[in-house]
Amino acid sequence: MDGQPYAYAHRPLVEPDWTRLPGYRDVTPAEWEDVQWQRAHCVKNVKQLRDVYGDLLTDAFYEDVERDQAERATMSILLPPQMVNTMVPDAVPTDEAMLADPVRRYMLPALSDRDPDWPSHPHAERDSLHEAEMWAVEGLTHRYPTKVLAELLSTCPQYCGHCTRMDLVGNSTPQVAKHKFDLKPVDRLDAMISYLQRTPGVRDVVVSGGDVANMPWPRLESFVARLLEIESVRDIRLATKALMGLPQHWLSDEVRAGMTRLATVARSRGVSIAIHTHVNAAQQLTPLVAKAAQAMLETGIRDVRNQGVLLRGVNATPKDLLDLCFALQDEAGILPYYFYMCDMIPGSEHWRVSVAEAQRLQHAIMGYLPGFATPRIVCDVPYVGKRWVHQLDEYDEVRGISYWTKNYRTSVERDDADALTRRYAYYDPISSLPPEGQAWWASQREREGALVS
Numbered sequence: 001m002d003g004q005p006y007a008y009a010h011r012p013l014v015e016p017d018w019t020r021l022p023g024y025r026d027v028t029p030a031e032w033e034d035v036q037w038q039r040a041h042c043v044k045n046v047k048q049l050r051d052v053y054g055d056l057l058t059d060a061f062y063e064d065v066e067r068d069q070a071e072r073a074t075m076s077i078l079l080p081p082q083m084v085n086t087m088v089p090d091a092v093p094t095d096e097a098m099l100a101d102p103v104r105r106y107m108l109p110a111l112s113d114r115d116p117d118w119p120s121h122p123h124a125e126r127d128s129l130h131e132a133e134m135w136a137v138e139g140l141t142h143r144y145p146t147k148v149l150a151e152l153l154s155t156c157p158q159y160c161g162h163c164t165r166m167d168l169v170g171n172s173t174p175q176v177a178k179h180k181f182d183l184k185p186v187d188r189l190d191a192m193i194s195y196l197q198r199t200p201g202v203r204d205v206v207v208s209g210g211d212v213a214n215m216p217w218p219r220l221e222s223f224v225a226r227l228l229e230i231e232s233v234r235d236i237r238l239a240t241k242a243l244m245g246l247p248q249h250w251l252s253d254e255v256r257a258g259m260t261r262l263a264t265v266a267r268s269r270g271v272s273i274a275i276h277t278h279v280n281a282a283q284q285l286t287p288l289v290a291k292a293a294q295a296m297l298e299t300g301i302r303d304v305r306n307q308g309v310l311l312r313g314v315n316a317t318p319k320d321l322l323d324l325c326f327a328l329q330d331e332a333g334i335l336p337y338y339f340y341m342c343d344m345i346p347g348s349e350h351w352r353v354s355v356a357e358a359q360r361l362q363h364a365i366m367g368y369l370p371g372f373a374t375p376r377i378v379c380d381v382p383y384v385g386k387r388w389v390h391q392l393d394e395y396d397e398v399r400g401i402s403y404w405t406k407n408y409r410t411s412v413e414r415d416d417a418d419a420l421t422r423r424y425a426y427y428d429p430i431s432s433l434p435p436e437g438q439a440w441w442a443s444q445r446e447r448e449g450a451l452v453s
């Protein structure tokens, strides 16, 4: 049917030609597909960025990135060549093309991207979801009644500028000194297993970090194998953006053989293992990513699903979301599952969208994909948890404050009689508000400034 708001078209995936970038001119396909080569050639700073792009980009661009690292960044730079190659994928990059590129906008932030008036919302917080407060044992967040999140490690093969766990994950930046785990890794993992053994009400374990692709495979396999021995654990999800950022890892013989062993045991016990990845833009899906997803499905795991993040300037249009979802579903065999609204961490205002905008986007993407592959856009409300964006209780659209309720207690509210009737606030980015709303926030800022001085 012609004349629809979104025009569906089948778009086969293409591996961008990495030899268009001066730093990768002589890289062979064998090197490119080698996980060690990819890890050894990650871009970690502006000097290494210059080594890749050379004179294609000007000093102004490099300074823009350098100043962001010094003045605003909550995450350090870490980009495997695979991911670098998905920025401006079908042309020789220029400053303008890089600045406009959706992948660059969230994986390689520049100072000029940030909101000049309100780089951070006044209610922005490190650990905005209060995960550490809800640790049952170090690194094991018990927020929902039947599910836990196990943060096994605090590193990833790539660092995203908007990372929710900026408090803990990655290297310190000039603006953010990262928290560190106290326990030794082996003791922390033992404590998690022990908690799950004595807490049979937990049936679902998200094994995350960081990114599980940075854990030496034998240690990850042993942890998941121990989870599989716990009778009450029925769902295990492995969180790895690297399925897309470093598919070479998931294509390695060691990992494929190990996942096959785990999937075989899981199936024999009726347990589901799934991989959850994090892709935010259709151009990040290349044939190599699809191959890695397929390789994982062939091991016998239950599914590969995508949990993207809704980011202004990256994917916050109906077309961008639907292009991404169709690429995931049709070309890579990855189920479009969730889009999270970007959390209220410092420096994230330019990425965030309002709840009203998220509701419009949810409405706009309904009816195109199969129902089971239509992602939900969710707001992770502090002290509440994920809510579908239409589930709010009340909404002041002028000041951008929405109020939410919940139907369970988090682990910090066991003795709180009001937990299920209280309303919890979430805040829209101030730049998205009408003038009177922006003026109200400015007056609040002035008043607080006067009180402080």
Ligand code: SF4
Binding pocket: 155, 156, 158, 159, 160, 162, 163, 164, 165, 169, 209, 210, 211, 241, 242, 278
């Ligand atoms: S891969 Fe996930 S944990 Fe790692 S930096 Fe990105 S968002 Fe954060």
